[in-house]
Amino acid sequence: MSESKYRDWILETIDSLRSRKARPDLERICRMVRRRHGSDPDRTREELEKLIQEQTVLKVSYKGSISYRNAAKVQRKSRKKSDFTPDNGGGSEVEGEKAIHSSLNNNGDSAHSFTDLEEVESRDREEDSVSEPSEYPDPRPETPGLTSEKKQKLFPLNSGNGPGCCPGCGETGCAETGCAAGRGCSGKASASKDKRLGERGGGGGQEGGGSSPLAGNHETKPGQDGSGAPSKAKGVCGGAGGVETAGQEGSSSCVGVAAETEHKICQGSASSCSSSNSHLMRPKQLQPASPLVKPKLRAGRCEGNPWVGGSGQTSSDLGERLIASVRRLAEQNRASALRGETRGGHKPLGLKEILGYLTSQDGLSSEGKLTRNRVKVVLEREVARGRLRRTRCGNITLPVRGVEAAPAKPTGPANRLLKSALQDKHIGKKIHRTHRSTSREGDQNMLSWFLCVWRGSAYKTEVGVSSCLLTPTASPRDSGLAEERGMNGGVFVKSELGSLNPVNWTVSDVVSYFTSAGFPEQALAFRTQEIDGKSLLLMQRNDVLTGLSIRLGPALKIYERHVKVLQRTHFEEDD
DNA sequence: TAATGCGCACACT
DNA sequence: AGTGTGCGCATTA
DSSP states (O other), X not given: OOOHHHHHHHHHHHHHHHHTTOOOOHHHHHXXXXXXXXXXXXXXXXXXXXXXXTTSEEEEEETTEEEEEEGGGOOOOOOOSEEOOGGGTTHHHHHHHHHHTTTSOOOSOSBBOHHHHHHHHHHHHHHHHHTOTTSOOOSSOOOOEEOTTOOSEEOOBOTTTOSOOOGGGTOSOOHHHIIXXXXXXXXXXXXXXXXXXXXXXXXXXXXXXXXXXXXXXXHHHHHHHXXXXXHHHHHHHOOOSSOOOHXXXXXXXXXXXXXXXXXXXXXXXXXHHSOOOOSSOOTTOOOOOOTTOOGGGSSOOOSXXXXXXXXXXXXXXXHHHHHHHHHHHHHHHHHHHHTTOSTTSOOOOOHHHHHHHHHHHHSSBTTBXXXXXXXXXXXXXXXXXXXXXXXXXXOEEOOSSOOOOSOOOSSXXXXXXXXXXXXTHHHHHHHHHHHHHHHHHHHXXXXXXXXXXXXXXXSHHHHTOTTOOOOTTOOHHHHHHHHHTTSSHHHHHHHHHHHTOGGXXXXXHHHHHHHHTTOHHHHHHHHHTTOOHHHHHHOOHHHHHHSSOOOHHHHHHIIIIIIHHHHHHHHHHHO
16 A cells, blocks of 8 residues: 555645646646655655555546546546446456547556556446435445446556656656657647647557456555555554554554654644544544645644644644634524524535635635635545535535534544444444344345455455455355355355454455445545544444445445444354 | 646536 | 536736
């Protein structure tokens, strides 16, 4: 896995570039990361590639040039038009993709990243799922489809690319950019574009041939992010024994990061470094510095972002003010509603209202002019951080559970959640008992299936089930049948379950699990919220539905298919 | 001089 | 038609 700080830096940079309507290309990303964080462009490029492999960042071609997208923010409205089976190695499909996008050339040294396709398709699935949230989901992972007419092409990771991709980084022969841009892209580019394309240099050649078989993808991913090998993951997370508290989790990341960054101003415990704004674990309010952060302001307070030196005082303050504004406006709305002044309930809060309120408060603040864009960026950031919430109608509200814009308290939100959750541990058992008589067996089978499949894909060598790779075409039922036929057998499943006790999962394990489960985008939310196995087991329905800032459809599926089942299984074993 | 802001035309669904 | 994207230029630091 790429270092979390790089992940945040890069995602932040992509978001920033997008917010100012600049193309998030390699050159700009490298430049901005270097400028803001002093990171070596080569390293940035490496980390970016890792992120592409992790599906955290999507590499796309848009209007004839390469762009990078924050996968978590990509909203594809399209509907897949054909399905495919990725266990074809993705090859045939990618071939089709190549044909469709023959105008775009790669430098040929890359395996077409199937994960990219999967990423998008999973998102499509999620879109679909929203329309049917009440459906008890088919436990089978949906077969991803491929939009055969994708014009915004998802690009492969040029894993073997190495240096030489970034003209802006002082390197020549931008293979990645040139591969698409230099091609001229089927002549659709305007004259002005052509000029730019030419400037970018052109690598000819054919689009990369070797497509990554899915198996390969699943084999490598855990290793890449460190979650694949439990021992390694333990190391990453500090891995102290006993009850792993949020604080511990937080300290592992915060301290670890702080130690390797220049922002050593951050003092105190990790928990005190985390924002106390969500009921969910947020020690990782190692949030990216705001795109608005000026470099000279970065080494400021330890507020919300320990290693970015408080995200810069400016954006941090604006964020606080933003939250305060939303709260205030919400209170005003409530008051109005109570007085009957507002017909139809609360007035929706949008960017316009918030901006108006902020502006009316002080016009020009200490941090300068409050532009719409600026507020928007901070608003988005706060939504991403969970300190604000966007309703499904697009309005801005406070999170369901009290969000505190106040500075971090000694006991951070993570601790509060954990404490609450620990107190409610019996709830899990209650849930388990409540459902035991209904769908427990089916859920258990599904879980068993998904775990031999999931772990089988990650540790297939270890567990010796190489024939049991996770493929979207597999189904729990199929696998269940195989199980009944004795492929795995009760003993195997039992022992596997024992060794796969979710309570021991690291955050990366959780992320890996949900990524493999077909929820890569939502998996990021688990990473953002630093949900490890223990936390997962203690999450309540509402936490999943509202606390992760993920869409309702996927959230329901995640809860019903996975969280609940894992909890049920776990607490049953407790019994 | 580089970074940022943003109108507007284009790409895409 | 609606929305996302990013070029190109103006402005700001």
